[in-house]
Amino acid sequence: MHDLDGQVALVTGAATGIGRQAALSFAAAGAHVVLADVAKTAGEEAAHAVEAAGGRAIFVATDVSRDADVAHAVTLAVKSFGGLHCAFNNAGIAPRGAPVAEMSEEDWDRTIGVNLKGVWLCLKHECAHMLAHGGGAIVNTSSIMGVVSGPGLAAYSASKTGVVGLTRAVALDYARAGIRVNAVCPGGIAHTGITDRPDNQKDMEQLMQATPMGRLGEPHDIASAVVWLCSPQAGFITGQALSIDGGFTTW
Numbered sequence: 001m002h003d004l005d006g007q008v009a010l011v012t013g014a015a016t017g018i019g020r021q022a023a024l025s026f027a028a029a030g031a032h033v034v035l036a037d038v039a040k041t042a043g044e045e046a047a048h049a050v051e052a053a054g055g056r057a058i059f060v061a062t063d064v065s066r067d068a069d070v071a072h073a074v075t076l077a078v079k080s081f082g083g084l085h086c087a088f089n090n091a092g093i094a095p096r097g098a099p100v101a102e103m104s105e106e107d108w109d110r111t112i113g114v115n116l117k118g119v120w121l122c123l124k125h126e127c128a129h130m131l132a133h134g135g136g137a138i139v140n141t142s143s144i145m146g147v148v149s150g151p152g153l154a155a156y157s158a159s160k161t162g163v164v165g166l167t168r169a170v171a172l173d174y175a176r177a178g179i180r181v182n183a184v185c186p187g188g189i190a191h192t193g194i195t196d197r198p199d200n201q202k203d204m205e206q207l208m209q210a211t212p213m214g215r216l217g218e219p220h221d222i223a224s225a226v227v228w229l230c231s232p233q234a235g236f237i238t239g240q241a242l243s244i245d246g247g248f249t250t251w
């Protein structure tokens with residue numbers, strides 16, 4: 001008997017990093033998992049990894065900034081596994097930072113489009129289904145840059161702060177309808193697509209030095225909290241943004 005036996009979970013940004021680990025962790029908790037991502041080959045590989053570990057999973061190519069793609073992912077979850085009970089809206093990008101005067105409109109639009117509009121589109125379609133089918137639990141990925149900020153991070157920080165506001169607003173929209181909505185705010189997490197990028201190595205080293213626990217987190221540090229937030233154990237928690245950051249935002 002597992003916490004999420006018989007449930008269906010949708011994970012966006014599931015091809016690599018935090019999302020991939022979350023897909024594995026949802027399956028280990030008993031859920032059937034729909035993995036959504038723009039990266040097709042890595043996404044299919046991640047779905048195979050979930051099945052190889054004994055879970056049930058499908059991959060759906062999805063750009064979370066496109067309404068039709070998100071609607072399709074939710075429909076496919078329901079068609080394939082008979083419902084949608086949990087969602088982890090995690091897809092995100094972190095373009096190379098720049099001071100605001102040097103930042104292009106294109107970078108701003110793309111960052112907000114994926115990180116903020118993408119989460120909004122997911123919430124819109126997930127909540128529409130959950131409202132009609134008895135509720136559910138949703139977790140959005142923000143960041144410590146949604147709690148504090150840093151130089152060169154105007155678009156990223158605005159998008160992740162927006163995710164916290166969105167989480168609170170939608171939690172209140174549906175608090176009486178059986179839908180819980182929370183956010184996680186990861187600190188520096190090692191072994192993900194974003195953090196393994198060569199141009200990010202210096203920033204990650206600085207982030208590790210500034211983290212009171214003296215280390216970066218691992219994808220499972222986030223995934224385990226996400227699965228818990230979706231489980232009945234967290235049944236009275238909604239509208240919260242949980243920092244999982246080795247103490248970074250406590251400093």
Ligand SMILES: NC(=O)c1ccc[n+]([C@@H]2O[C@H](COP(=O)([O-])OP(=O)(O)OC[C@H]3O[C@@H](n4cnc5c(N)ncnc54)[C@H](O)[C@@H]3O)[C@@H](O)[C@H]2O)c1
Pocket residue numbers: 012013014015016017018019036037038039062063064065090091092093094114118141142143144185186187188189190192193194195
């Ligand atoms: N790694 C960290 O230190 C850290 C810290 C705070 C927050 N985050 C957030 O965690 C989330 C996951 O990032 P990660 O670190 O695991 O990096 P990652 O690059 O491994 O994962 C991000 C995933 O999102 C996918 N993606 C990108 N654009 C997409 C789109 N338009 N539609 C669908 N999928 C898309 C990518 O293909 C990738 O699989 C992101 O939202 C990121 O901002 C990461």
